[in-house]
Amino acid sequence: MSVEKLAYYPGCPSEATALEQHMSTEAVFEKLGVELVEVEEWNCCGAAEAEDPNLVYALNARNLAIAERVNLDIMTPCSICYYNLARANNALKADEELRAEIKGIDPSLEYNGTITPKHILDVLVNDIGLEEIKSKLVKKVEVKVAPYYGCYIGRPPETAFDDPDDPVLMDQLIELIGGENVPFSTMKTKCCGGPLMMTRADLAFEMARKILDTAKNAGADCIALACPLCGMMLDAKQPDIEKALNVKFEMPIVYITQLLGLALGIEPNKLGLQKNVVGAKKILEKVV
Amino acid sequence: MPIKTWELDPNFKNEILNEPGGEHLTACYQCSTCTLGCPITELVPSYNPRKIIQMSLLGMRTEVLSNPDLWICAICQTCTARCPQNVVVGDVLAVMRRLAEKAEEAGEIKIESPRPLFETAFLHTVEKYGRLYDIGLAMEYYPKREGSFVAGQKAMMSDYMGFGMRMFLKGKMGPLGGHGLFKGLLASKIKQRDVMKKIFKWVEEKEKER
Numbered sequence: 001m002s003v004e005k006l007a008y009y010p011g012c013p014s015e016a017t018a019l020e021q022h023m024s025t026e027a028v029f030e031k032l033g034v035e036l037v038e039v040e041e042w043n044c045c046g047a048a049e050a051e052d053p054n055l056v057y058a059l060n061a062r063n064l065a066i067a068e069r070v071n072l073d074i075m076t077p078c079s080i081c082y083y084n085l086a087r088a089n090n091a092l093k094a095d096e097e098l099r100a101e102i103k104g105i106d107p108s109l110e111y112n113g114t115i116t117p118k119h120i121l122d123v124l125v126n127d128i129g130l131e132e133i134k135s136k137l138v139k140k141v142e143v144k145v146a147p148y149y150g151c152y153i154g155r156p157p158e159t160a161f162d163d164p165d166d167p168v169l170m171d172q173l174i175e176l177i178g179g180e181n182v183p184f185s186t187m188k189t190k191c192c193g194g195p196l197m198m199t200r201a202d203l204a205f206e207m208a209r210k211i212l213d214t215a216k217n218a219g220a221d222c223i224a225l226a227c228p229l230c231g232m233m234l235d236a237k238q239p240d241i242e243k244a245l246n247v248k249f250e251m252p253i254v255y256i257t258q259l260l261g262l263a264l265g266i267e268p269n270k271l272g273l274q275k276n277v278v279g280a281k282k283i284l285e286k287v288v
Numbered sequence: 289m290p291i292k293t294w295e296l297d298p299n300f301k302n303e304i305l306n307e308p309g310g311e312h313l314t315a316c317y318q319c320s321t322c323t324l325g326c327p328i329t330e331l332v333p334s335y336n337p338r339k340i341i342q343m344s345l346l347g348m349r350t351e352v353l354s355n356p357d358l359w360i361c362a363i364c365q366t367c368t369a370r371c372p373q374n375v376v377v378g379d380v381l382a383v384m385r386r387l388a389e390k391a392e393e394a395g396e397i398k399i400e401s402p403r404p405l406f407e408t409a410f411l412h413t414v415e416k417y418g419r420l421y422d423i424g425l426a427m428e429y430y431p432k433r434e435g436s437f438v439a440g441q442k443a444m445m446s447d448y449m450g451f452g453m454r455m456f457l458k459g460k461m462g463p464l465g466g467h468g469l470f471k472g473l474l475a476s477k478i479k480q481r482d483v484m485k486k487i488f489k490w491v492e493e494k495e496k497e498r
Contacts, residue, residue: 016422016461016471016472017422017455017461019467020460041418041478041479042478043418043478044414046411046414049407049410050407050411051382051386051407052491053308053309053379054490054494054495055491102490105483105486105487105490106483106487108480108483151363151364152365155365155366155368156376164370189366191327194362195362196360196362199401199406200359203328203331203360204362206331207331207362236451236454237451240450240451274459275458275459275460275465276458277454277458
């Protein structure tokens with residue numbers, strides 16, 4: 001195995017709305033024998049709301065610098081945090097003047113560009129590797145899964161680590177643990193609407209509806225994802241979407257780390273499976 | 289309506305070109321790939337990033353900056369990924385939103401969308417605590433959007449009562465999850481909040497320089 005220790009950047013939703021993603025990430029990496037060192041005193045990456053690139057660069061320089069001081073690559077389970085860490089890293093690595101200027105704001109922002117930001121899917125499949133994970137599996141998760149990637153995994157090209165139109169990393173993990181990927185290619189990389197939830201809920205709900213609808217029609221037992229904003233939109237807001245659009249989905253939404261954790265034999269409660277808003281425990285019947 | 293050529297601002301494209309993210313605007317050759325793949329255009333057929341870019345190249349400054357469509361982009365970056373000319377369409381639209389906010393500050397246009405209020409309220413919590421604080425964000429955003437404290441509380445309740453209860457009952461916010469009595473209800477604060485203040489001050493000064 002090529003990776004033993006990583007700096008872990010949980011991101012703001014890990015403290016509340018995506019607590020189950022945080023719990024399952026920690027549990028899975030412990031089981032895989034990869035030590036996660038939480039970025040001490042990490043700050044918000046700016047999410048989709050920091051529209052000024054300078055703000056993104058400075059906010060993320062601090063997180064990158066903290067990880068660099070312990071000499072570890074930095075991993076996050078959130079697609080937006082990954083996008084911001086990665087584009088800040090690219091900009092700072094390429095521009096010595098920018099690095100110096102940001103260091104001038106405060107010495108704690110001194111970043112020399114010696115580490116690499118990684119998304120959790122990239123780490124699991126490309127760094128730890130399917131063979132290594134396979135050797136630790138103890139159960140089969142025989143569920144039909146709609147693998148939903150959303151944004152910032154295959155795009156924009158500057159920070160992408162999977163195919164923009166037909167990403168495969170999550171599909172590979174689902175197959176590995178005994179699951180079946182339902183036909184979902186039309187929706188895999190469509191935006192969930194999350195960034196519009198607070199300002200144009202009507203559009204956001206319609207975007208989420210299409211994803212939920214497609215998964216249900218494809219016969220999925222659940223949708224798997226790897227971004228807490230998609231989780232908030234598709235899981236925590238699902239009852240609101242059902243009410244507003246007069247539809248019924250009752251579609252469990254699980255983080256890929258929760259599914260993987262089940263295959264690794266981790267207790268469902270340790271994976272936060274009791275915290276998913278749409279009852280996710282019914283998939284346990286299919287874990288053998 | 290015909291374009292009044294004498295009212296065009298030939299310098300507008302340079303304003304965009306000079307902003308980080310807007311550097312590749314003039315590479316656009318109007319193929320419309322951005323618009324064909326856009327999930328917003330799918331829902332709102334009049335939404336047309338290609339047209340917004342062409343209008344900005346022509347110098348239709350006021351029309352572009354006061355276009356309400358700027359504020360319904362979901363920043364999904366599908367346009368950016370597909371653009372054959374590497375225009376970075378998503379970032380170009382972000383530049384236009386920032387220029388629109390500046391134009392509003394200067395009294396040139398009025399932005400109807402509540403999105404700038406939302407983004408500002410979000411970033412205020414980051415500046416103050418170092419991390420996003422959902423409840424603080426909502427407490428600032430809703431009253432500003434609705435124009436009064438009472439109307440704001442009412443709108444917040446109607447949008448987030450159900451959501452809040454779910455978060456509480458699932459133990460993601462509040463004591464039921466066993467993660468602490470005030471989990472998610474109080475702001476999570478980092479110690480180096482002074483550095484956050486310095487970062488936001490630096491960004492503001494950089495903005496003025498441009």
